[in-house]
Amino acid sequence: MGEVIRFVPxxxxxxxxxxxxxxxxxxxxxxPSDPVRAQRGNVSASHMRVDADDHRGEGGLS
Incomplete structure (x- = not known):
């Protein structure tokens, strides 16, 4: 009870x-030589920041 379900298109x-x-x-x-960046790869998709500026974030693809 009290669970929130988020619709993800x-x-x-x-x-x-x-x-x-x-x-x-x-x-x-x-x-990756940076341990923080290597650790970021273990984050699940539900915890990833997904928006239009994602490619501009730290360590993102440009």
Missing amino acids: ESERERARLIREARAIYDSVFP
């Missing part, structure tokens, strides 16, 4: 999946 889930995939490819080419 399919397009947002797909975008989060593509971002994870791109980061995995990037990390395979340029292995």
Whole structure:
């Protein structure tokens, strides 16, 4: 009781999946040397920041 269910559009889930995939490819080419960045890869999609400025964040793809 008291649970909140958040509707996540399919397009947002797909975008989060593509971002994870791109980061995995990037990390395979340029292995992370920063332990914080390496740890970020373990964050689940439900805890990821997913919005229009995601690619501008720290360590993001540009």
